[in-house]
Amino acid sequence: MDVMNIVAIGVAIVVALAxxxxxxxxxxxxxxxxxxxxxxxxxxxxxxxxxPQLVSTVQGYAxxxxxLFADIAEKRSAALAAGDDPAKRGAAESELSRPVxxxxxLAEGYPDLKASGxxxxxxxxxxxxxxxxxxxxxxxxxxxxxxxxxxETFPANVVAGLFGFRNRAYFEISNxxxxxxxxxxxxxxx
Numbered sequence: 001m002d003v004m005n006i007v008a009i010g011v012a013i014v015v016a017l018a019x020x021x022x023x024x025x026x027x028x029x030x031x032x033x034x035x036x037x038x039x040x041x042x043x044x045x046x047x048x049x050x051x052p053q054l055v056s057t058v059q060g061y062a063x064x065x066x067x068l069f070a071d072i073a074e075k076r077s078a079a080l081a082a083g084d085d086p087a088k089r090g091a092a093e094s095e096l097s098r099p100v101x102x103x104x105x106l107a108e109g110y111p112d113l114k115a116s117g118x119x120x121x122x123x124x125x126x127x128x129x130x131x132x133x134x135x136x137x138x139x140x141x142x143x144x145x146x147x148x149x150x151x152e153t154f155p156a157n158v159v160a161g162l163f164g165f166r167n168r169a170y171f172e173i174s175n176x177x178x179x180x181x182x183x184x185x186x187x188x189x190x
Contacts, residue, residue, distance in 0.1 A: 022159040029147035033168050036140030037084065040171055043133040044079070044093060050129060051076055051100060054122050058103055061113040065106060071099040086171040094174035137171050144168045 055069050075096040082092040104123070107113050114120075148167045151160040160166075 018155070019159055022156045023163060026147070026150055026156065026160055026163070026165045029143065029150055030165065032143040033140065033147050036136065036143045037086070037171070039136035040133065040140050041084070043129055043136050044089070047126065047129045047133065048076055048080055050122060050126050051096075054100075054103065054119075054126065057116065057119050057122060058107055058110075058113065061110045062106055065103075068099055068102060068106070072096070072103060075099055086169040090172045090174070097173065133173075137173070141170045144170055 051072060055072055059069060075092070075098075079089070079092040079096045082089040107119065150156045151165050151167055
């Protein structure tokens with residue numbers, strides 16, 4: 001075996017190892033992204049499950065707000081149907097946040113409702129869920145940033161193209177939406 005063959009074999013081994021390492025890094029980043037999306041999905045479903053309970057509680061006090069309740073039901077269905085596309089899901093969740101925020105504001109006009117233990121528990125659970133959604137969104141968007149950086153940088157972009165790794169979309173809930181984060185007043189210190 002001459003020196004050229006040994007060098008060629010050495011280069012082939014180094015290239016193969018580099019491809020394996022890059023592929024494994026891309027796979028790890030994709031798994032982190034999938035895990036992050038799963039966390040967001042769980043929290044969004046939890047929020048979607050809380051909303052009908054809130055609507056039911058508020059309806060007892062403000063039955064005349066039928067259009068608002070119908071709007072919430074429609075937007076909730078659209079959010080659940082948006083699936084796993086972060087852009088579509090973010091837009092649908094933003095649309096849902098608006099009427100839910102209006103419902104929470106409406107509750108301010110009903111002192112008996114604001115004092116209801118059931119309503120306060122649901123309000124606190126919704127606030128907790130919104131915090132968890134925010135944490136999950138941050139984790140997911142961080143994982144997406146890392147995956148997208150790897151997919152776009154050389155030499156990983158070559159390996160990514162060969163094995164079908166693609167950029168992922170960030171998950172954003174529109175800032176102009178009235179967020180459904182209620183203010184929880186436990187009555188302490190009053």
